[in-house]
Amino acid sequence: MALSAEENGRLTGLLSEHAERVVQRWTEVATASLRGRLSQAELRRQVQDLHRSMVEAGRGGSFDLESESAGELRAVLAELSRGRARQGFTATETAVSVYGLKDVLLELLESDADTALRDYVAFSSLVDQMGLFTFESFVRTREGLIADQAEQLLELSTPVVKIWEGVVAVPLVGTLDSARAQVVMERLLQTLVDTSSPYAIIDITGVPAVDTQVAQHILKTVVAARLMGADCIISGIRPQIAQTIVALGIEFGDIATKASLADALRHVLRLTGAETARRQPRRES
Amino acid sequence: MTAGIDLGHPQAQAIQSDEDVVRVRQLVRTVAVAARLSLVDQTKLVTAASELARNTLVYGGGGVAEVTTVDNGRRRGIRIVFADDGPGIVDLDLALTDGYTTGGGLGLGLSGARRLVDEFDIVTGSGQGTRITVIKWSR
Numbered sequence: 001m002a003l004s005a006e007e008n009g010r011l012t013g014l015l016s017e018h019a020e021r022v023v024q025r026w027t028e029v030a031t032a033s034l035r036g037r038l039s040q041a042e043l044r045r046q047v048q049d050l051h052r053s054m055v056e057a058g059r060g061g062s063f064d065l066e067s068e069s070a071g072e073l074r075a076v077l078a079e080l081s082r083g084r085a086r087q088g089f090t091a092t093e094t095a096v097s098v099y100g101l102k103d104v105l106l107e108l109l110e111s112d113a114d115t116a117l118r119d120y121v122a123f124s125s126l127v128d129q130m131g132l133f134t135f136e137s138f139v140r141t142r143e144g145l146i147a148d149q150a151e152q153l154l155e156l157s158t159p160v161v162k163i164w165e166g167v168v169a170v171p172l173v174g175t176l177d178s179a180r181a182q183v184v185m186e187r188l189l190q191t192l193v194d195t196s197s198p199y200a201i202i203d204i205t206g207v208p209a210v211d212t213q214v215a216q217h218i219l220k221t222v223v224a225a226r227l228m229g230a231d232c233i234i235s236g237i238r239p240q241i242a243q244t245i246v247a248l249g250i251e252f253g254d255i256a257t258k259a260s261l262a263d264a265l266r267h268v269l270r271l272t273g274a275e276t277a278r279r280q281p282r283r284e285s
Numbered sequence: 286m287t288a289g290i291d292l293g294h295p296q297a298q299a300i301q302s303d304e305d306v307v308r309v310r311q312l313v314r315t316v317a318v319a320a321r322l323s324l325v326d327q328t329k330l331v332t333a334a335s336e337l338a339r340n341t342l343v344y345g346g347g348g349v350a351e352v353t354t355v356d357n358g359r360r361r362g363i364r365i366v367f368a369d370d371g372p373g374i375v376d377l378d379l380a381l382t383d384g385y386t387t388g389g390g391l392g393l394g395l396s397g398a399r400r401l402v403d404e405f406d407i408v409t410g411s412g413q414g415t416r417i418t419v420i421k422w423s424r
Contacts, residue, residue, distance in 0.1 A: 148304075152304075175307050175310075177303050177307075178303075208310075208314070208328075208331070209310060209328060209331045209332045209335055210332065211332045211335040211336050211339075211394075212336060212390055212391045212393045212394050212397060213335075213339060213390065215391065216390060216391050239325065240324050240325040240327070240328035240329075241328060243325050243328075243329070244325075244328050244329050244332045244401065247329060247397065247400045247401050248332065248336075248393055248397035248398075248400070248401065249383055249393045249396065249397050249400070250391065250393060250397070
């Protein structure tokens with residue numbers, strides 16, 4: 001429900017006239033509902049922002065959240081919702097901070113007899129609208145977080161596959177942070193033991209950027225595999241990655257690197273092929 | 286360093302956790318693709334951003350990255366500002382030496398990032414926090 005121009009003017013007047021008291025009481029109400037999980041100073045800052053943008057919207061002609069003059073108010077509400085969602089507050093706890101304004105307005109209006117009730121009802125629905133907007137933004141952010149997490153979970157699936165007799169491959173996809181690098185290393189070392197493979201290929205085709213941390217994780221994995229007697233080949237080094245690695249100054253030392261997984265496999269087969277060829281006569285005799 | 290004219294508002298990303306470092310990377314990549322940087326330049330800029338964002342987190346105790354598309358009249362570029370209120374860098378020359386690290390890394394992050402971008406400016410001092418500005422121009 002939109003406010004009439006007259007109501008609009010009265011609300012703006014009320015908010016700017018009693019600015020200090022509104023902010024003070026609103027902060028108190030909001031603090032009580034959050035039971036100290038957010039500092040009063042932080043809440044006060046948020047309430048001040050809300051109050052300021054509401055007065056701005058009122059002076060601009062309309063409180064309606066759809067209107068142009070409420071742009072700043074929308075932004076403040078969206079920011080508040082995003083912050084709360086990230087800090088783990090529930091939707092209700094977030095919305096209550098906005099609804100708190102109702103209590104404050106009622107206190108202010110009680111002293112003003114005539115139009116008090118009508119105004120309160122009108123103002124009340126406006127505050128409800130703000131609350132609902134907050135709720136909506138909150139849920140949208142939550143959904144975003146869930147989507148992000150789903151993506152990260154997907155990134156977490158790092159299979160170690162046997163691609164040839166005595167050759168295992170680890171196709172790395174996505175971001176290689178410390179936790180994931182640890183998982184990859186453990187799985188690779190375990191698979192090397194389980195399959196008694198002397199060769200491992202670490203394929204980084206799916207890693208969008210190789211920075212020093214990623215390089216360090218890969219180097220550590222290679223060294224660990226070597227300690228277990230396995231040789232590692234790093235494959236999937238695309239042109240842009242190669243140039244970046246050179247500019248960064250990362251050195252892979254004597255570790256074999258190949259442009260593609262196929263090249264790496266061919267390289268390994270050539271090595272093992274030579275070995276089997278040498279062994280064959282012995283087996284025949 | 287040549288500033289260039291800003292095209293559009295800077296996009297800020299807080300750096301408070303490892304996930305935020307990933308977010309900085311994704312933001313930089315999106316902006317770099319929009320500014321039509323070549324694949325090599327995209328990768329270099331994203332990698333530099335990754336190094337500097339991690340430094341902001343690990344050594345600066347968290348901060349913020351601001352990504353802006355800029356134009357110097359001839360070319361477009363991306364400017365990224367990494368700012369933190371951490372302890373700052375006491376010996377900048379030493380910190381920019383290849384292989385020097387206080388954190389157990391490879392010691393190539395800061396020096397490597399400098400080589401990956403076209404312009405690199407650092408304002409820091411003991412107890413003053415650190416503010417690093419980098420620009421990568423399109424070719």
